Amino acid sequence: MKITISEIAAHAGVSTGTVSRVINGHSTVAKATRSKVLEVMEQLGYEPDPVARELSMRSKHAIGMWVGAGENRLSPYFSRVWRALIKEMQDRAIQFIEMPPDLSGWRRPLNAVLIFNSSFLEQRLNVLAERELPSVLIGRGTGISCVAPDDVGGGRLAANTLLELGHRKVLHLSVLGDSQWHADRADGFAEVINAAGADVSLVQMRGEQSVLGGYRLMRDAWLAGQRPSGVFCATDEMAVGAYGALMDLGVRIPEAMSMLGFDGLAPELQPGLATIAQDIPQIAHEAVSLVLEAIEQRPPRQVVVPVHLEAGPSLAQAPN
Amino acid sequence: MKITISEIAAHAGVSTGTVSRVINGHSTVAKATRSKVLEVMEQLGYEPDPVARELSMRSKHAIGMWVGAGENRLSPYFSRVWRALIKEMQDRAIQFIEMPPDLSGWRRPLNAVLIFNSSFLEQRLNVLAERELPSVLIGRGTGISCVAPDDVGGGRLAANTLLELGHRKVLHLSVLGDSQWHADRADGFAEVINAAGADVSLVQMRGEQSVLGGYRLMRDAWLAGQRPSGVFCATDEMAVGAYGALMDLGVRIPEAMSMLGFDGLAPELQPGLATIAQDIPQIAHEAVSLVLEAIEQRPPRQVVVPVHLEAGPSLAQAPN
DNA sequence: TTTGCTAATGTAATCGCTTACAGCGTTGTT
DNA sequence: AACAACGCTGTAAGCGATTACATTAGCAAA
Numbered sequence: 001m002k003i004t005i006s007e008i009a010a011h012a013g014v015s016t017g018t019v020s021r022v023i024n025g026h027s028t029v030a031k032a033t034r035s036k037v038l039e040v041m042e043q044l045g046y047e048p049d050p051v052a053r054e055l056s057m058r059s060k061h062a063i064g065m066w067v068g069a070g071e072n073r074l075s076p077y078f079s080r081v082w083r084a085l086i087k088e089m090q091d092r093a094i095q096f097i098e099m100p101p102d103l104s105g106w107r108r109p110l111n112a113v114l115i116f117n118s119s120f121l122e123q124r125l126n127v128l129a130e131r132e133l134p135s136v137l138i139g140r141g142t143g144i145s146c147v148a149p150d151d152v153g154g155g156r157l158a159a160n161t162l163l164e165l166g167h168r169k170v171l172h173l174s175v176l177g178d179s180q181w182h183a184d185r186a187d188g189f190a191e192v193i194n195a196a197g198a199d200v201s202l203v204q205m206r207g208e209q210s211v212l213g214g215y216r217l218m219r220d221a222w223l224a225g226q227r228p229s230g231v232f233c234a235t236d237e238m239a240v241g242a243y244g245a246l247m248d249l250g251v252r253i254p255e256a257m258s259m260l261g262f263d264g265l266a267p268e269l270q271p272g273l274a275t276i277a278q279d280i281p282q283i284a285h286e287a288v289s290l291v292l293e294a295i296e297q298r299p300p301r302q303v304v305v306p307v308h309l310e311a312g313p314s315l316a317q318a319p320n
Numbered sequence: 321m322k323i324t325i326s327e328i329a330a331h332a333g334v335s336t337g338t339v340s341r342v343i344n345g346h347s348t349v350a351k352a353t354r355s356k357v358l359e360v361m362e363q364l365g366y367e368p369d370p371v372a373r374e375l376s377m378r379s380k381h382a383i384g385m386w387v388g389a390g391e392n393r394l395s396p397y398f399s400r401v402w403r404a405l406i407k408e409m410q411d412r413a414i415q416f417i418e419m420p421p422d423l424s425g426w427r428r429p430l431n432a433v434l435i436f437n438s439s440f441l442e443q444r445l446n447v448l449a450e451r452e453l454p455s456v457l458i459g460r461g462t463g464i465s466c467v468a469p470d471d472v473g474g475g476r477l478a479a480n481t482l483l484e485l486g487h488r489k490v491l492h493l494s495v496l497g498d499s500q501w502h503a504d505r506a507d508g509f510a511e512v513i514n515a516a517g518a519d520v521s522l523v524q525m526r527g528e529q530s531v532l533g534g535y536r537l538m539r540d541a542w543l544a545g546q547r548p549s550g551v552f553c554a555t556d557e558m559a560v561g562a563y564g565a566l567m568d569l570g571v572r573i574p575e576a577m578s579m580l581g582f583d584g585l586a587p588e589l590q591p592g593l594a595t596i597a598q599d600i601p602q603i604a605h606e607a608v609s610l611v612l613e614a615i616e617q618r619p620p621r622q623v624v625v626p627v628h629l630e631a632g633p634s635l636a637q638a639p640n
Numbered sequence: 641t642t643t644g645c646t647a648a649t650g651t652a653a654t655c656g657c658t659t660a661c662a663g664c665g666t667t668g669t670t
Numbered sequence: 671a672a673c674a675a676c677g678c679t680g681t682a683a684g685c686g687a688t689t690a691c692a693t694t695a696g697c698a699a700a
């Protein structure tokens with residue numbers, strides 16, 4: 001037998017309205033009442049019904065997720081972000097709708113649109129502006145609300161991590177193209193490395209953002225005579241490839257080479273690989289908050305979500 | 321502005337009850353009325369709201385999705401299936417809940433569980449049986465409802481495709497381990513190839529199910545002197561790797577080598593790569609249907625979803 | 641004591657749909 | 671002619687939440 005809000009109300013001796021208010025964390029509930037209600041909810045094992053919830057709230061919040069044809073929806077990173085977004089919206093009883101890359105002919109009513117790190121951003125924003133749809137970007141932009149990981153900080157963190165382990169010759173595998181994310185990672189990394197002293201050297205190479213891209217980059221660098229003691233990869237996917245290349249070349253990790261990736265996917269992709277991890281659930285949380293703000297016409301905001309080091313056995317003291 | 325049932329009712333000059341009856345195919349509606357309503361619905365592009373529908377039909381279904389620790393939730397295939405499932409449940413206003421690999425301490429009420437192609441299947445089923453939770457498997461099993469792509473048929477189709485193009489020396493890159501899916505693909509493929517005549521030869525090699533696994537397998541095969549004119553990869557991920565290996569080796573595709581993957585992800589992963597495509601939305605659809613049947617205590621059913629060839633420029637006539 | 645405000649709570653409309661029940665012309669039976 | 675049965679349709683009460691609005695209590699100021 002499913003427990004409903006009115007049973008909770010009855011047991012707690014309050015009205016359904018009050019119960020609803022404590023569920024949604026409205027501040028106008030007296031402390032004593034709130035805890036009483038929470039207690040009853042706990043005791044009866046109450047879970048609000050998401051379907052009913054959505055029906056009653058939805059009129060305000062249906063948000064579309066727009067990912068361009070250019071983006072790779074099958075990439076591990078995208079997959080993670082997507083899942084986090086869905087979970088976040090589920091928790092807030094928001095309806096989410098996947099939109100097709102091409103919007104002509106799109107007619108379903110929406111309150112806002114969430115754009116995933118898009119190419120052709122300008123064009124897209126224009127399309128949305130025409131339809132007067134508030135929009136929020138996961139990525140970087142100006143004049144629009146957006147949320148992104150702290151790429152510069154992550155780059156710096158990567159550099160400091162390697163420096164503290166005594167590495168003096170480091171390699172950075174970055175991504176071809178003009179992605180702001182990867183440029184920032186490279187900049188943060190280079191900034192710290194270059195400030196570390198004259199005996200520290202940095203080489204940067206750029207390749208395709210994929211496992212194979214990382215593999216080829218690392219293999220070719222090594223065969224071309226690059227012999228760093230530490231390598232920082234702009235993404236975990238590339239790191240997986242680079243890791244594989246080093247294995248194939250017989251270079252031992254971490255004895256002969258320390259490796260560090262970026263994104264926080266490494267633990268699933270290649271156990272043991274250290275990474276600068278993004279807080280993806282947090283990014284999703286901020287993204288949805290920004291969307292709700294945008295719907296209320298509040299001014300756009302840029303938020304940067306911190307990253308942290310997720311250590312692993314691919315990291316070791318530099319050999320002498 | 322969202323169109324509701326009452327607008328349809330107004331436009332058609334009937335009551336909402338009647339509209340609802342035609343939506344649900346109740347037989348007690350006069351023919352003329354029915355067609356009038358259908359016409360208006362068509363004209364206004366009306367779609368019944370699944371959330372409201374579910375709420376009022378009070379068949380509240382919450383289904384858990386259980387994926388083991390061993391499964392790679394970031395793999396492109398999994399990602400696709402996941403998205404398709406979510407969409408399907410959204411369309412049916414079913415609540416889906418992601419469950420942790422370890423179920424001890426799990427308390428949220430569920431009506432059923434959907435298991436993704438799991439390792440340790442027996443153990444898991446026992447756990448679920450203890451809790452009296454109906455369960456459905458995406459993959460293969462006995463004594464339980466399950467849905468899977470037609471792997472054997474897909475293997476045969478791959479073989480016929482290559483044979484029809486005149487290939488006489490073919491390579492199959494398969495997956496290490498005891499996955500039924502991949503065994504079936506290999507069997508279907510081998511069956512047809514081996515029946516094709518004495519001048520047709522097949523070599524099978526097995527490696528890791530990943531881009532890198534495919535890369536290494538293909539590279540090593542080639543370097544070991546394997547010179548087929550066509551290669552069939554058990555998954556598109558491996559195919560991407562194998563494709564890359566051939567590029568690196570300077571083997572031209574498709575002039576010197578035809579390639580065929582499996583899963584239907586190739587168009588996104590590696591444009592141009594032909595593949596035996598699964599109908600993933602259909603698999604998701606069947607999976608959810610089976611779950612609903614299981615909830616109603618109907619006897620378990622096994623369903624096999626057909627696959628089809630998605631051709632591409634990686635396929636060509638065999639060289640003489 | 642009365643007035644005015646604020647904080648906390650109750651009330652009831654609402655979200656979009658289903659469905660039990662009631663109403664009402666027709667037709668068939670006696 | 672009276673009545674039952676039937677076929678179709680309208681009406682309104684839910685489903686389980688949210689929330690605008692009304693109400694009440696409590697307290698300070700006049």
